Amino acid sequence: MADLRNALPATIRTARLTMQQPALADLDAMVALLANWNVTRWTASVPYPYAREDGIAFIETIATSPEQRPYAVHADGALIGTVGLIFVRATPELGYWIGEPYWGLGYAAEASAALLAETARLAPGVPVRARVLADNPRSLRVLEKLGFDVVEHTLSTVERHLGQPLVILERRGRRDEL
Numbered sequence: 001m002a003d004l005r006n007a008l009p010a011t012i013r014t015a016r017l018t019m020q021q022p023a024l025a026d027l028d029a030m031v032a033l034l035a036n037w038n039v040t041r042w043t044a045s046v047p048y049p050y051a052r053e054d055g056i057a058f059i060e061t062i063a064t065s066p067e068q069r070p071y072a073v074h075a076d077g078a079l080i081g082t083v084g085l086i087f088v089r090a091t092p093e094l095g096y097w098i099g100e101p102y103w104g105l106g107y108a109a110e111a112s113a114a115l116l117a118e119t120a121r122l123a124p125g126v127p128v129r130a131r132v133l134a135d136n137p138r139s140l141r142v143l144e145k146l147g148f149d150v151v152e153h154t155l156s157t158v159e160r161h162l163g164q165p166l167v168i169l170e171r172r173g174r175r176d177e178l
């Protein structure tokens with residue numbers, strides 16, 4: 001999957017959004033939007049409370065590691081969240097968060113659809129998975145809109161969500177979707 005990670009474009013544009021490698025210019029907005037348990041509680045590993053050092057570590061180390069390919073998502077020049085692929089298991093996984101002031105505007109679906117389209121173009125037929133708490137209806141709706149299907153009901157093994165019902169979903173990319 002290293003080939004896919006490295007082949008993904010530096011910039012992805014949609015009708016409303018620009019997506020690029022997270023940069024230190026995103027730090028202040030990222031720290032402000034992630035100082036919110038309503039966002040963090042649903043994520044497997046975003047620290048809470050979220051310190052500036054956490055943001056710097058994400059931008060400089062995590063976001064550049066072979067296991068992650070996140071994009072900072074901007075609307076009208078402002079950071080609104082991040083969407084990316086995670087390469088820790090055999091199948092790449094989609095992950096995202098959007099700052100609470102920007103919820104309900106279709107941004108998570110729009111950004112994710114663009115990333116999935118690039119993934120399908122570069123790696124036709126390669127499935128992408130997502131792992132979502134069963135009681136996270138917003139995220140489940142985003143994945144439904146994107147064409148993911150449920151493949152497994154299980155229990156979370158991450159510390160924050162240990163033992164909570166988890167849904168694993170999968171989407172198979174089509175080359176003709178661009």
Ligand SMILES: CC(C)(COP(=O)(O)OP(=O)(O)OC[C@H]1O[C@@H](n2cnc3c(N)ncnc32)[C@H](O)[C@@H]1OP(=O)(O)O)[C@@H](O)C(=O)NCCC(=O)NCCS
Nearest residue numbers: 039042096097098103104105106107108109137138139141
């Ligand atoms: C999940 C999240 C990314 C969604 O972002 P978003 O930009 O608001 O998503 P979208 O606007 O593209 O879609 C949200 C959908 O959920 C629906 N929705 C909102 N609240 C809902 C609820 N309580 N029950 C069911 N659906 C709900 C919206 O109506 C919308 O669907 P629609 O387009 O059919 O109307 C955002 O809420 C978030 O960051 N949450 C915290 C972090 C998180 O959960 N990350 C994912 C971990 S798996």
